[in-house]
Amino acid sequence: xxxxxxxxxxxxxxxxxxxxxxxxxxxxxxxxxxxxxxxxxxxxxxxxxxxxxxxxxxxxxxxxxxxxxxxxxxxxxxxxxxxxxxxxxxxxxxxxxxxxxxxxxxxxxxxxxxxxxxxxxxxxxxxxxxxxxxxxxxxxxxxxxxxxxxxxxxxxxxxxxxxxxxxxxxxxxxxxxxxxxxxxxxxxxxxxxxxxxxxxxxxxxxxxxxxxxxxxxxxxxxxxxxxxxxxxxxxxxxxxxxxxxxxxxxxxxxxxxxxxxxxxxxxxxxxxxxxxxxxxxxxxxxx
Amino acid sequence: xxxxxxxxxxxxxxxxxxxxxxxxxxxxxxxxxxxxxxxxxxxxxxxxxxxxxxxxxxxxxxxxxxxxxxxxxxxxxxxxxxxxxxxxxxxxxxxxxxxxxxxxxxxxxxxxxxxxxxxxxxxxxxxxxxxxxxxxxxxxxxxxxxxxxxxxxxxxxxxxxxxxxxxxxxxxxxxxxxxxxxxxxxxxxxxxxxxxxxxxxxxxxxxxxxxxxxxxxxxxxxxxxxxxxxxxxxxxx
Numbered sequence: 001x002x003x004x005x006x007x008x009x010x011x012x013x014x015x016x017x018x019x020x021x022x023x024x025x026x027x028x029x030x031x032x033x034x035x036x037x038x039x040x041x042x043x044x045x046x047x048x049x050x051x052x053x054x055x056x057x058x059x060x061x062x063x064x065x066x067x068x069x070x071x072x073x074x075x076x077x078x079x080x081x082x083x084x085x086x087x088x089x090x091x092x093x094x095x096x097x098x099x100x101x102x103x104x105x106x107x108x109x110x111x112x113x114x115x116x117x118x119x120x121x122x123x124x125x126x127x128x129x130x131x132x133x134x135x136x137x138x139x140x141x142x143x144x145x146x147x148x149x150x151x152x153x154x155x156x157x158x159x160x161x162x163x164x165x166x167x168x169x170x171x172x173x174x175x176x177x178x179x180x181x182x183x184x185x186x187x188x189x190x191x192x193x194x195x196x197x198x199x200x201x202x203x204x205x206x207x208x209x210x211x212x213x214x215x216x217x218x219x220x221x222x223x224x225x226x227x228x229x230x231x232x233x234x235x236x237x238x239x240x241x242x243x244x245x246x247x248x249x250x251x252x253x254x255x256x257x258x259x260x261x262x263x264x265x266x267x268x269x270x271x272x273x274x275x276x277x278x279x280x281x282x283x284x285x286x287x
Numbered sequence: 288x289x290x291x292x293x294x295x296x297x298x299x300x301x302x303x304x305x306x307x308x309x310x311x312x313x314x315x316x317x318x319x320x321x322x323x324x325x326x327x328x329x330x331x332x333x334x335x336x337x338x339x340x341x342x343x344x345x346x347x348x349x350x351x352x353x354x355x356x357x358x359x360x361x362x363x364x365x366x367x368x369x370x371x372x373x374x375x376x377x378x379x380x381x382x383x384x385x386x387x388x389x390x391x392x393x394x395x396x397x398x399x400x401x402x403x404x405x406x407x408x409x410x411x412x413x414x415x416x417x418x419x420x421x422x423x424x425x426x427x428x429x430x431x432x433x434x435x436x437x438x439x440x441x442x443x444x445x446x447x448x449x450x451x452x453x454x455x456x457x458x459x460x461x462x463x464x465x466x467x468x469x470x471x472x473x474x475x476x477x478x479x480x481x482x483x484x485x486x487x488x489x490x491x492x493x494x495x496x497x498x499x500x501x502x503x504x505x506x507x508x509x510x511x512x513x514x515x516x517x518x519x520x521x522x523x524x
Contacts, residue, residue, distance in 0.1 A: 045363050048356040052417040052474070062413030069412060087302075094303035097295060137500040141403070141467050145484045150317045151310060155303040160310070229403045233470065236303070239403075243471075246407045254408075262399055 073255035085241055085257055089264055091155040092237035095230070096223035096268075099162030104216045106167040111174030118178055118200060128171075135168030140226050144235035155236025162223050162230070173215050174208070181207040213279050217272045224268045228261050324493040340490055347476065347495055351502055353417060354475035357468075358461035360421045365428030366454040369394070373436035391437060397430030402464050406473040417474030424464050428457050455510045462506055466499050 026034075078085060110128055112118045119125035143161035151157050186203030194202065231239025238261060245253040299305075326340040341347075376390035402423045409419035435453045469477020476495060483491035 041363070044359060048360045052353060052356055052360070052421070054360075054418050054421070058413060058418055062409070062418070065412040066409070069408065090302045091304075094299035097299045098303055098305065101296065134500070137503065138496060139463060139467050141470060142480065142484070142496070145470075145481070146320065149484065149487070150320060151313050156305055156309065159303050159305060225399070225401060229401045232403060232407070242404060243407055246411060249411070258400060258404070262396070265399055 069249075069251050072249070072251040075252065076256045076259070077252040078256050079250060079253045081241070081253065085238065085260060088231070088238040088241045089260055091158075092227045092231070092239075093224065093264065093268070095155050095158040095162060095227040095235075095237055096220055098159045099227070100166060100216060100220045100223050102159070102163035103166035103170050103219070104212070106163065107170035107174050108212075110167065110171040111178060112200070114171060114175040115178035117181070117183065118204070129175075132168045132171040132175075135164060136172065137168075138165065140165040141230060141233060144230040145233050148234045153234045153236075158227060158230045158235035158237055161235055162227060166219055166223065170215065170219060174212055177208045177211045177215075178204065210279050214276050217276045217279075221265075221269050221272050224265055228265070320489075323489040326490045326493060340494055343491075347479065347498055350469075350476040350479060351466075351498055354465040354469075354477075355462055355502065355506070357417050357420045357475050358424065358458060358465040361424035361428055361465070362454055362458045362461050364421070364425040365457070366432055366450070368425075369429045369433035369436055370450060373433050373440060376437060377440040390433075394430045394433035394437065397426050398434060399430075400427075402427040403468065403471060406468045407471050410472045415472040415474075420465060420468040420473035420475055423468055423473060424461050427464070428454075428461060432457060455513065459503065459506055459510060462503055 110132065113120070114125055114128045114132060116125070119128075140161055143165045144158055147157040147160045147164075151160065181204055185207065186199040189199045189203040190196065227237050227239075228242075229239045231237040231241070232243045234240065238257060242254065242257050242261075245251075245257060326336065328336050372390055372393075376387050405423035405426050406419055409422050413419045413422070432453055436450060439449070465475045465477075466480070467477050469475040469479070470481045472478065476499065480492070480495045480499075482488070483495060
C-alpha cells in the first residue's frame with residue numbers, strides 16, 4: 001500500500017501506466033467499432049446514392065425547376081377558388097375531428113380488452129393486442145386508399161381511414177394508461193358492493209380520463225396534419241385541391257393553399273394545446 | 288363544453304358528408320375486401336400457393352431495399368443539415384436574435400408541411416424517382432431534428448450520441464414515410480402498393496403490406512438494440 005502511494009507521489013507515471021496497462025488500453029474490438037461506425041455510416045450513404053442512381057445533373061436541373069416554381073408562387077393568388085379552398089379546409093377539419101372521435105370510441109373497449117388489469121382473458125388480450133399492432137402498422141394513407149375503394153371518393157372515406165388507423169394507436173396508448181392505474185380504487189368500489197363494471201366506471205375511469213382526453217386532443221392535432229394530405233388519394237379535404245394545383249403548375253394557388261394549411265394547423269395546435277394544458281397541466285399526453 | 292362538441296360534430300358531419308347508410312351499404316364490401324386480399328392456402332400444395340402469393344418476391348424485396356435506402360439518405364441528410372444549421376443558430380444566439388428566429392421558423396415550416404406535399408412538388412421539379420422521395424422526407428426530418436437540436440442547445444449542451452439517437456428514432460418513421468411517397472411517384476415500394484390497391488390485385492396488397500410491416504418491425508428491433516448500445520437504458524428519455 002505504502003509503496004504504491006510512494007510511486008504516485010513521486011510522479012512515476014510510467015510505472016503506474018505499466019501496472020494498470022490492461023485497464024487503460026481499449027480492447028481491439030472497441031477500437032474497430034469506434035472507427036468502423038463512422039466509416040460504415042458514410043459508406044452506406046455513398047452506396048445509397050449509387051444504388052438509387054442519384055446524379056448531380058438531376059439535382060441541378062431539379063433545383064432550377066424548383067426555383068422557377070418558387071418564383072411562380074408570387075404574388076399569391078387563389079385563382080377565384082377561395083370558397084372551394086375554404087370548403088376543402090372545412091372538410092379536412094371535419095375529417096380530423098370525426099376521425100379522432102370515432103377512433104376514441106372504438107379504441108376504448110379494445111383498450112379495456114387489451115390492458116392486463118381489465119382484460120377478461122389472456123388469449124383474447126393477446127389477439128386484441130396483435131390486431132392493434134397490425135392496424136397501427138398500416139399507414140393512414142393506405143387505409144384511405146382502401147376506403148376510397150369501399151365507399152367511393154370523398155371525405156367520408158377519409159373519416160373512416162383516420163378512424164381505423166388511429167384506433168390502433170389510441171387503443172395501445174389507452175391500454176397503457178389503464179395498466180398504469182392503481183388497483184386500490186377499483187377494489188374499494190367492489191368491496192363496497194359494486195360489480196366489476198361499476199369498479200371500472202367509478203374506480204378506473206376517473207383515473208384515466210384526463211390522460212385519455214389529452215391523448216385524444218393530441219391526435220386531433222396530428223390528424224389535422226394527416227387529413228391535409230389524404231385528399232391526394234381522393235379521400236376528401238384540402239389535399240385534393242393541393243395536388244390538382246401542383247399537377248397543373250398553378251403555383252400561386254399552391255402557395256395560398258399551403259399558407260391556409262399552415263394557418264389552420266397552427267390555430268388547431270394552439271387551441272388544442274390550451275385545452276390540453278387545462279385538462280392535464282404540463283404533463284406529456286403519453287405518460 | 289359538451290354542447291359545443293355536439294354542435295361541432297353536427298357541423299363536421301355535414302361538411303364531411305358522413306353517410307352511415309353508405310357505410311352500412313358497403314360494409315359487406317369492406318369485409319369481403321379483407322377476405323379477398325387474403326391469400327388462398329391449400330394443404331396439398333402449400334409451397335405452390337405461397338410461391339404464387341409472393342410471385343414477385345424479389346422485385347418487391349428490391350423496392351423495399353430502395354425504400355430503406357431512401358429513408359437512410361433522408362435521415363442522414365436531414366440530420367447533418369439540421370445539425371449544421373442548429374449549430375449556426377446557436378452560435379448567433381447571443382449576438383443576433385433575428386437569425387435564431389428565422390432558423391426556428393424555417394424548421395417549423397419544414398416540419399408542418401406534410402412530406403407528401405413536398406414529394407408532389409419535387410416529383411414535378413426533379414422528375415419521377417427516388418430523388419424526390421429522399422428530398423421530401425429529408426426536408427421533413429430536417430424540420431423535426433432541427434427543432435430537437437435547437438431546443439437541446441438552448442437548454443444544455445447535447446452530446447453527439449443523443450443527436451444520433453434522435454436521428455435513429457427518425458429513421459423508423461422515415462422508413463414508413465418511404466413506403467408511402469411512392470404513391471405520388473417518388474420511388475420505393477409505395478408505387479407498387481398503390482397500383483395493387485387501385486387495380487384490385489387483391490393478394491398482392493396483403494403480400495406487400497406484410498413485407499412492409501415485417502421490415503418496419505425488424506428495423507424497430509435493430510435500432511432499439513443500436514440505441515441501447517450507444518447509451519445505457521436508464522438515460523433514454
